[in-house]
Amino acid sequence: MARRTLLTGLGLAGAASLAAPGLASAAPAAAVDPFDLHFRIRHKYRPFDLIAPRFVQYDTAVAPAAARNALVVTDVRPRAPYAAVEVEVRSLSGTVLAGLAGDGVSVLGGYTGGRATIEVTAGGTTTVVDSVPATLAAPFRLAVVVNENAVTVLADPTNTGTGWQPLLTERDGVRALVDLRDPAVLGRLGYAYGGRDTVTLGRVRAGYFGQAGVRDPHVVQHADGRPFVRDGKLYLTLTQAGLGFFQQAHWGVWTLDLADPTRLEQVAHLFFARDGVVLGDHAGQIVWDGRRFILAMSSWGDFDGSGVHIRHTTTTANVLSGVHVLPTEPLPLPTSVSSWDPALTRIGGRWHVAFVESPAQAPAFVFHPALAVGPRGAAYDEGLELMGADLSVDQTEGTILQRFGSSWYVLASDGDARQYPVYDLRMRLLGTLDAPYGTNIPHPMIVPVRDGWWLLTFDGTQYAEPVLGYGGHGDFVVMDARA
Structure with a gap:
């Protein structure tokens, strides 16, 4: 354009x-x-970097072998709403999630059952603000990026970290429920990752978004x-x-x-x-x-x-x-x-x-x-x-x-x-x-x-x-x- x-x-x-x-x-x-x-x-x-190379804030380094059947919320936080979480998915029989969460609020992107999703939890209610059909087979990598109030879910089917392609993005639906630009909101949210049902994750990295x-x-x-x-x-x-x-x-x-x-x-x-x-x-x-x-x-x-x-x-x-x-x-x-x-x-x-x-x-x-x-x-x-x-x-x-x-x-x-x-x-x-x-x-x-x-x-x-x-x-x- x-x-x-x-x-x-x-x-x-x-x-x-x-x-x-x-x-x-x-x-x-x-x-x-x-x-x-x-x-x-x-x-x-x-x-091109989803996470700026010198600004990785969280890295599991050695891939955890255990299945992640719950959301892991870290105490590591970005100072501005420009951040990303990358997750290596080794096997999946449920839902994989990544994003920001804490204190009853979360903004998460995920993949489950042939669909990529973006969900927001606020005020005790979880709302799926967008979803699209997608076909991914483990192993693959999933990334969730926050730019201002826009949340984007990306996948790398090659599992190399070099083949990122966006699946969906949503801004207005997220902003209607939460304002990530507000320091009082963002200050409660740490990097988060995990899943529902059976999900086996490899390496997880998070930090400031690159470009x-x-x-x-x-x-x-x-x-x-x-x-x-x-x-x-x-x-x-x-x-x-x-x-x-x-x-x-x-x-x-x-x-x-x-x-x-x-x-x-x-x-x-x-x-x-x-x-x-x-x-x-x-x-x-x-x-x-x-x-x-x-x-x-x-x-x-x-x-x-x-x-x-x-x-x-x-x-x-x-x-x-x-x-x-x-x-x-x-x-x-x-x-x-x-x-x-x-x-x-x-x-x-x-x-x-x-x-x-x-x-x-x-x-x-x-x-x-x-x-x-x-x-x-x-x-x-x-x-x-x-x-x-x-x-x-x-x-x-x-x-x-x-x-x-x-x-x-x-x-x-x-x-x-x-x-x-x-x-x-x-x-x-x-x-x-x-x-x-x-x-x-x-x-x-x-x-x-x-x-x-x-x-x-x-x-x-x-x-x-x-x-x-x-x-x-x-x-x-x-x-x-x-x-």
Whole structure:
């Protein structure tokens, strides 16, 4: 489904230790400008993990041999409703179940008698909110994933952990009975697994959900725009596609090995507390200003078709590692309409914030790039005034602030023209990048590397769209160029 069609209908001490990472490369030649670069695709691959590799919270390790005839409820809990349980089913003469449970509440997916099911127990009543026919023969693996309030049951008939296919997913029926975004609810629920009648299980693993794909790459940077690199690895944020629409996605921090751009590894999960719930807001940027991290992100975590805005927060915690739930507030931008895709850099003593404006959202979304600038010496969130916007485009997003030589530019992605426009700091169109343009609206995240440049982006390749719908994209794309 095309995007247009869809939218129509660390502690302080630890932070101090990160204050002086190296640059990704020596500065490129002073004469280079973005139009000197000719990019070509070097790598394209798909990060896919139901449980993020570094974020396994529970693992039986040695497969239990006994039959599980009851539900095992652990005291291990996720801090946000983005989690998964994987169960190896060795034999089955009944029902196998997995999910979250505790204190009289449970959200479980399962398989029994030729049907995959999702059931919710609340208020003393168990309700099967969805079921579909399915044919599975032991041994196989079953997984239950929670993304926000969406619950998805997947199976791997190959029993290898590499052949996951979704059987069913349900969000509205779950939300009608329980709100997993509510910390008071989620805090009662531990990872759970087991069965009814005779079920023999092998290894069981649980932890934070990984991703069905990645998108919206944005390099973590210093306030002056230098990329954040440590131990030869470039830090960047990515939107981690969930098993469904934008609310099912969340934000994470990753590293990309500068010696091997096929080594992309997640090092942090970021979630955000607002309006009494924990959400997976994403599509933003992290900036280290020498004493704290500045985070800005887009409010896609509760998107319901009625608007999006940019939010922000600061912290001395090491958000480049671990799991974090951070409170946020709206960023005071000079716009009265929807906004997303923030990019922040301090240029010449003034904070520049590039972003996307969306002045119309019915009957179709209209969105274009814009730039705001603050007073000299002011904080990033003080006194921002609109410097300019390109009103001639209406499907353009993915704003990036990038320096080439001695000059700064605003980069963006035009989904209609299928090209990457380049603007000056007054938002005057200068030209377009010479780079392949894939599917969806890929963001042009350019970074200097060694004696050249990389362009990090994504495409619109979906995962299991017939079952999960739009939102499970995309592939990670690495391009390179030399000046």
